Amino acid sequence: MNSFFLHINTFQDPQATTLELGSIMEPEPIAFTFDTLGWKVLFVILILLCLFGVWKLYLRYKHNQYRREAIAELQTLHGNTQLSEVAFITKSVFILKRTALQSYPRDQVASLKGESWLQFLNSQVSGMDFLKYKEAIANAVYKEALGNEESFNKDDFFNMSLKWIKRHA
Secondary structure, eight states: OHHHHHHHHHHHOTTSOOOOOOSOOOOOOOOOOSOSHHHHHHHHHHHHHHHHHHHHHHHHHHHTHHHHHHHHHHHHHHHOTTSOHHHHHHHHHHHHHHHHHHHSOHHHHTTOOHHHHHHHHHHHSTTOOGGGGHHHHHIIIIISOOSOGGGOOHHHHHHHHHHHHHHOO
């Protein structure tokens, strides 16, 4: 105990001899390597996350295959100049119905026809107005005749159908 007070007195006494502490001993720098277990675990986790992301992208791609096929079929119909407008309307409505059956419950979509079918199409994607072609669609599908040809715009109907296929559900 006396030695403790002696050291305290030495620090407080300005006349006391200076203490030689010597040079500061610094630890050696720690090497930065990826050899530790934590880095290996992190690497495995990152690889698994990347594989999971690729798997989810693949599943989304496969899930939307029906959409790509419907778009390609609709574009083929639109590009066929020998196809009458009646046949174009009939086949387009068939493609829309088939596409809807892929995305919505069968009991909700399969029984729809006429105006209720067109209202369903309008309600699923904003900005759609299939009802303006209600008469042309009904005549084409049920009577195999167009009726008033001036009221039907093939390009507008094609663009609406294409937009519906791309944006539904």
